[in-house]
Amino acid sequence: MKSQIPVVLLACGSFNPITNMHLRLFEVARDHLHQTGIYQVIQGIISPVSDHYRKKDLVASHHRVAMARLALQTSDWIRVDPWESEQAQWMETVKVLRHHHQELLRSSPPMEAQNAGKAPTAPAAVPELKLLCGADILKTFHTPNLWKDVHIREIVEKFGLVCVSRAGHDPKEYILDLPILRQYQHNIYLAQEPVQNEISATYIRRALSQGQSVKYLLPDAVIAYIKHHRLYTMDSSWKDRSSQRSKGNTS
């Protein structure tokens, strides 16, 4: 039997807060890659963006990391990595990919040391690191100046994308309309989420600030954390907005 290529999925984003939909992305992507028969997904990594991203209503990264950790308590293959959030400045996605790729190379067992003197067996393949995202991210590649062209190229050429489609977005169109994506479309995997489940974090934050229930949209442990630390309350969102206005920041 042909051995399968091990894959690690990396998802970057605000995770402000993490929701069941984020978690679903991983499950759907893994199912999809396994269905190809070529890949074996061995790990999922959630990498919350740093506070320096300065997105509106972004709560402190240590909270977002903690919430992701709570959400993943019951997952045996997905973990959260705080590296990106701990950097002194905002990191482009491609740099996060490079970092994690380095980490994977570092942690791969060296085969030579194990088989001293004997004929080397087939080396364990270094896992391929792929960027996991919603298909709407493909659309953002078209936005001028949002991504550097060389970065897009590196992402699709060197790493690869797994895009989970959301209702209302036709991902193939976004690929074919951009030459760089068209060229590497073989390295872009489109997974279909059959269950429309559009739990946006924006909706969650608004519901929370209005005292509405978000139970069953995100894990109970995350809800408990949010309540305990009084995150996303009406007062906290006012505070963010006024402080951003005074700093002259745009969202």
Next chain:
Amino acid sequence: MFRSFCGIQNLDSKGGARAFHLDQRLQILTMDKSEKTDVVLLACGSFNPITNMHLRLFELARDFMNGTGKYRVIKGIISPVGDAYKKKGLIPAHHRIIMAELATKNSNWVEVDTWESLQKEWVETAKVLRHHQEKLEASNCDHQQNSPVLERSGRKRKWTEQRQNSSQKKSLEATPKGVPKVKLLCGADLLESFGVPNLWKSEDITQIVADYGLICITRAGSDAQKFIYESDVLWKHQSNIYLVNEWITNDISSTKIRRALRRGQSIRYLVPDLVQEYIEKHNLYSSESEDRNAGIVLAPLQRNTAEAKP
């Protein structure tokens, strides 16, 4: 004008929404507790299996009803249908009950009731509503009999009296507020199923909307509104039909869950973890289970067409 509150989120400006909500909160706080009607939400269905979407219905309905300031939702009841319903793909009730219980383990207000599923024959929804309403009335009577000190406090106190009598606050809170009212909680699909020939008795539909009330969680309010408009009996009782908008497109149907399971796809984060584990452990859903009751007429169709025959 029937009630179709579109949710506070629908207002244009964020400032407007916030101000509106604050006004409403003030109104609710100043309202005498005993003026509100206690409500129990009852959801009937196959729950084959129960999903996060079913559970969301309760949360959305409670927020909505409490938000009107007139109601206080005190309990949610999940009533899985009995096996005699004979729906295709329906697995044995005891599994469906257990899954619902696992799903509501972490809820402090939603519970599972087995009465309907234990009946030998299929039970019409109107009868299930009646059963639960009568049960509430019976326990309310017991409550009153056991607390003689409450017997005299039937009349509502005036606003000013209450404020001055803070020492009597305790007995005021113990004043029976009247029997809680059971209301049917459902999605738009159930509302629209009223139109399926022979699925519902027309007198049952009338009874449900006239005597109990419906809280319908809908994705696009307009289809449900149109359906109500086109039905004379629903139109007549529109004040007893509450349409609640679900802003998140939440399409986690049991059918899709079963399909995913047959295809070896993950259902994690679509159903509570304990439910997913239980399904996996007992291998509940397969092509074989999906074929159960194949070719058998659904119980309500059977019953209503049989009774229609002279």
